[in-house]
Amino acid sequence: MAAMDAGFFRRWLTLAAAAVDRDAARLTDLDSAVGDADHGSNLRRGFTAVTAALDADSPDTPGAVLQLAGRTLVSTVGGASGPLYGTLLRRTGKALGDGAEVSGEELRDALRAGVEAVARLGGGAAGDKTMLDALLPAVDALPDTAAARAAALGGAEATVPLQARKGRASYLGERSKGHMDPGAASSALLIGALDEAAAGQDGTVEGDG
Amino acid sequence: MAAMDAGFFRRWLTLAAAAVDRDAARLTDLDSAVGDADHGSNLRRGFTAVTAALDADSPDTPGAVLQLAGRTLVSTVGGASGPLYGTLLRRTGKALGDGAEVSGEELRDALRAGVEAVARLGGGAAGDKTMLDALLPAVDALPDTAAARAAALGGAEATVPLQARKGRASYLGERSKGHMDPGAASSALLIGALDEAAAGQDGTVEGDG
Amino acid sequence: MRMLINAPETVVADALRGMAEAHPDLAVDVENRVVARRDAPVSGKVALVSGGGSGHEPLHGGFVGPGMLDAACPGEVFTSPVPDQMLRAASLVDGGEGVLFIVKNYTGDVLNFDMGAELADEEDIRVTRVLVEDDVAVTDSLYTAGRRGTGGTLFVEKLAGAAAEEGAPLERVTAIAQRVADASRSFGVALGAPTTPAKGGPTFDLPSDELELGIGIHGEPGRERRAVMTSAEIADYTVDVLLADRMPSGPVLALVNGMGATPLLELYGFNAEVQRALRGRGVEVARTLVGNYVTSLDMAGCSVTLCEVDDELLRLWDAPVSTAGLRWGR
Amino acid sequence: MRMLINAPETVVADALRGMAEAHPDLAVDVENRVVARRDAPVSGKVALVSGGGSGHEPLHGGFVGPGMLDAACPGEVFTSPVPDQMLRAASLVDGGEGVLFIVKNYTGDVLNFDMGAELADEEDIRVTRVLVEDDVAVTDSLYTAGRRGTGGTLFVEKLAGAAAEEGAPLERVTAIAQRVADASRSFGVALGAPTTPAKGGPTFDLPSDELELGIGIHGEPGRERRAVMTSAEIADYTVDVLLADRMPSGPVLALVNGMGATPLLELYGFNAEVQRALRGRGVEVARTLVGNYVTSLDMAGCSVTLCEVDDELLRLWDAPVSTAGLRWGR
Numbered sequence A, B: 001m002a003a004m005d006a007g008f009f010r011r012w013l014t015l016a017a018a019a020v021d022r023d024a025a026r027l028t029d030l031d032s033a034v035g036d037a038d039h040g041s042n043l044r045r046g047f048t049a050v051t052a053a054l055d056a057d058s059p060d061t062p063g064a065v066l067q068l069a070g071r072t073l074v075s076t077v078g079g080a081s082g083p084l085y086g087t088l089l090r091r092t093g094k095a096l097g098d099g100a101e102v103s104g105e106e107l108r109d110a111l112r113a114g115v116e117a118v119a120r121l122g123g124g125a126a127g128d129k130t131m132l133d134a135l136l137p138a139v140d141a142l143p144d145t146a147a148a149r150a151a152a153l154g155g156a157e158a159t160v161p162l163q164a165r166k167g168r169a170s171y172l173g174e175r176s177k178g179h180m181d182p183g184a185a186s187s188a189l190l191i192g193a194l195d196e197a198a199a200g201q202d203g204t205v206e207g208d209g
Numbered sequence C, D: 001m002r003m004l005i006n007a008p009e010t011v012v013a014d015a016l017r018g019m020a021e022a023h024p025d026l027a028v029d030v031e032n033r034v035v036a037r038r039d040a041p042v043s044g045k046v047a048l049v050s051g052g053g054s055g056h057e058p059l060h061g062g063f064v065g066p067g068m069l070d071a072a073c074p075g076e077v078f079t080s081p082v083p084d085q086m087l088r089a090a091s092l093v094d095g096g097e098g099v100l101f102i103v104k105n106y107t108g109d110v111l112n113f114d115m116g117a118e119l120a121d122e123e124d125i126r127v128t129r130v131l132v133e134d135d136v137a138v139t140d141s142l143y144t145a146g147r148r149g150t151g152g153t154l155f156v157e158k159l160a161g162a163a164a165e166e167g168a169p170l171e172r173v174t175a176i177a178q179r180v181a182d183a184s185r186s187f188g189v190a191l192g193a194p195t196t197p198a199k200g201g202p203t204f205d206l207p208s209d210e211l212e213l214g215i216g217i218h219g220e221p222g223r224e225r226r227a228v229m230t231s232a233e234i235a236d237y238t239v240d241v242l243l244a245d246r247m248p249s250g251p252v253l254a255l256v257n258g259m260g261a262t263p264l265l266e267l268y269g270f271n272a273e274v275q276r277a278l279r280g281r282g283v284e285v286a287r288t289l290v291g292n293y294v295t296s297l298d299m300a301g302c303s304v305t306l307c308e309v310d311d312e313l314l315r316l317w318d319a320p321v322s323t324a325g326l327r328w329g330r
């Protein structure tokens, strides 16, 4: 994984926005089984605002890109996922500092700080059937983005049999079993977009962002 | 047709009540196509009250039986059919006077007065797609009750293609065509019950009332 | 069938028991089906009585109280009440100044209220009657039972009720009710059919991509079906129909009414479009009421009622009212 | 999909425009999504701010006005608002005596309101927070996000609002809100699922002969499904669940609440059964409110909230309130 600049992070978020847009209905359907049927439209609204914010105001460091994105998510998403994803990106961005480029290892460490902030804010842990179940294994697999993508997907899949202990799905008790957690699914999209951006950077695949 | 006493009229109304009870769902369904889906339950409520009133207070002349039944319908049915059927029976009963027995011809003439009162009260005429379309031909066919029953049924059938000009169905305009008028259908039941009562009296068929 | 009821036969009686429990300032006669002000008869005041089939709540029982009705006569679901109820209500609330019957124009309501008025007359109660016939969806009044009474009823009850509360005599209260009835126009749209307890299922089938335009408040199908329209399109259509029938020359009261199952969120959004449509056509809206006031059980949909007002009617609108369903001022 | 909307994305903004048109005494900031008293800030008065996802109307915007909330922050449908809204609302209504945030216990609401409180703190606005967590359907609070906030919110907003209107300082208003939250318990039953604009269809499938017991107000499925029950049976079940969780030792306020699509007629009938059930178990009901107050779009169903009150809370309940959704006295 080559060193990543602000452009890379913009591409990542643009790819994430496209993925969320594409899969919004699926995320909402997942949320309708165990929640309140808004996760897809929440994230679509948020990531649309993120790409608009990045277009309007082009921050020139990786940390600034993620912090702007995080602030934008907090200000536009609402729900549980807004503060949580917002905190994830803001916190990761802060951890990246203000260098113009970051390495894969730096990204991994920063993302770990971000994920830990999410766990602190939401009081959640692995196995609670939340976005953490996709994010935690993904961070562990970095800086290999392809492995991280697979780990996030696997983590999301692994939420299916779990009983939710956090968020809205927890109200269902036993009935939350048998459904994938919508936040874990969207986290897999986010990590998938990171891998796409990295692949594009390596010249293997040109991301559409 | 033999002379009819108060017992005959009680049997008639009891048979009518049974028919209405049996066909209540059908009447309500007819009313749901062109009206407000209450004709069956309206008449069931009314005729249940009629049999109870006749049980509680056994009037001893045909005229008194019909007047009590009519008053009971007015007080318990509501809607358009309550005052109209109530007036039909009250007026017919009044026209029968206070003799202990009446002939088929006397019943026909009294029923004609009753039907005319219905037309006056509701401002309706033949062809308006109302109960009158079953009642008018039935009266014309009396004192032959079997012919009257057939005429009422035919009259009810003949309302199917008509566009309603009175009552709730008239709001549908053209869309009221193609459905039988619920009040015409219930009038056919009423006249059918009269024929059943007459047949029972002649010993041909024993009515269950 | 999934309803919050005990049995179809007990729906109205159960609801009256529940009203009695919730509103100690109402005198609810469950047996005889009359809802009246507890302080009735109010001596020296003209009394207002209305009623009709149940299923339109808060109309009419929810509009009983100071500044509006003195009594309401609830019939079975979608079935007009019987004359005995009107007689009992009139006897209960007549404070010596006479009673106004406010009647929605349906064959059943008209016949039963007229019989009720005859009975009241026999008891020497002075009764006048005003007919509400505001539904412009009913065209061709010559070949129909005439226009239905719908949302305009609320305006008639409120404004005539305020006049009565001010001490106006029967003739004047009646004249005001008539003026309001004359100045009111309504049009309704269904996005789904209601389920009546008697039928236990929807009273009509509506394909999921169509609307019923020109519906009444009894689950009757409308006069036309159309492919689904946006809130803005429905507002334009509705306002056009209303203004084509009667273009007000002064300010109006607007009732943007829910039929029962349409969320208030959607109704407020619809109100924004109705106001835009009215403004665009030069109509000034003096007051607006948004909510579920003249309903049709759990029908999804909406209706708009406009009532042209002068200063006097506007003052009567703003006058205090204290009922379960409408309450302000004092 | 058949809704009275323009597009799923504009539902909330359209509704706010419509609220602004209907209620001249509200200051509605459509762009920034804040509904406030037009006379805010009221100097010398503690301000109350609440909010949450839209789709529960009249909660919260319909409860803004003298005697209740100073401002409400509506989020997207079933989605809690964002911290920017809470900051703006707090800045707008703070009359120098501080602001109470009334927050329904959902992860999203808690996180966003907390962030909003942090932002307000940075602007030197004194903010306290009370969490409403009254839904007894959520058992096992250790393994869940805790009890949801539902109907009890109305009691908290009304009683704390009355205390603020009387001039109580922030600590006291907060303490009263907390007492009311502690004393409130709710339980809800769905007879049908709501349709959200984002999904365009029902959020869960319910066979026509079953009920969802223990539902929330966001179209979430409940904790149990059962074959259809009568109104009396649902009342007994609901009251048993409520009293098992908290048996009041004094009189209660009762909210018999419709979820949106259940006709008022049925709701009143249900109230009769709820009152019977409470009376039979020795609970004295001091005041009852029946209607659609804390809704879930067009969900069919009902909930019951009980709140034990002493003389002081009862006085605060009876105190005047003047909002779009709740209005009495003066």
Ligand SMILES: Nc1ncnc2c1ncn2[C@@H]1O[C@H](COP(=O)(O)OP(=O)(O)O)[C@@H](O)[C@H]1O
Pocket (backbone or CB within 6 Å): A031, A035, A036, A038, A039, A042, A043, A078, A079, A080, A081, A082, A084, A118, A121, A122, A123, A124, A129, A130, A131, A132, A166, A167, A168, A181, A182, A183, A184, D078, D079, D080, D107, D108
């Ligand atoms: N306490 C928590 N910790 C971590 N993630 C959470 C927590 N609560 C909820 N989530 C995540 O948020 C997702 C739901 O987001 P969303 O539907 O947008 O918000 P809401 O639940 O408020 O409607 C869940 O699927 C879950 O992954």
Ligand SMILES: Nc1ncnc2c1ncn2[C@@H]1O[C@H](COP(=O)(O)OP(=O)(O)O)[C@@H](O)[C@H]1O
Pocket (backbone or CB within 6 Å): B031, B035, B036, B038, B039, B042, B043, B078, B079, B080, B081, B082, B084, B118, B121, B122, B123, B124, B129, B130, B131, B132, B166, B167, B168, B181, B182, B183, B184, C078, C079, C080, C107, C108, C109
């Ligand atoms: N003006 C009228 N003249 C004669 N019959 C009428 C008139 N209006 C209605 N009807 C009859 O009444 C029937 C409807 O009765 P019902 O459903 O019980 O009352 P409602 O229409 O008030 O719901 C119609 O089918 C029709 O036969």
Ligand SMILES: [Mg+2]
Pocket (backbone or CB within 6 Å): A031, A035, A036, A037, A038, A039, A079, A168
């Ligand atoms: Mg959600």
Ligand SMILES: [Mg+2]
Pocket (backbone or CB within 6 Å): B031, B035, B036, B037, B038, B039, B079, B168
């Ligand atoms: Mg009918």
Ligand SMILES: [Mg+2]
Pocket (backbone or CB within 6 Å): B036, B038, B079, B080, C053, C078, C079, C080, C108
């Ligand atoms: Mg009827």
Ligand SMILES: [Mg+2]
Pocket (backbone or CB within 6 Å): A036, A038, A079, A080, D053, D078, D079, D080, D108
């Ligand atoms: Mg949500």
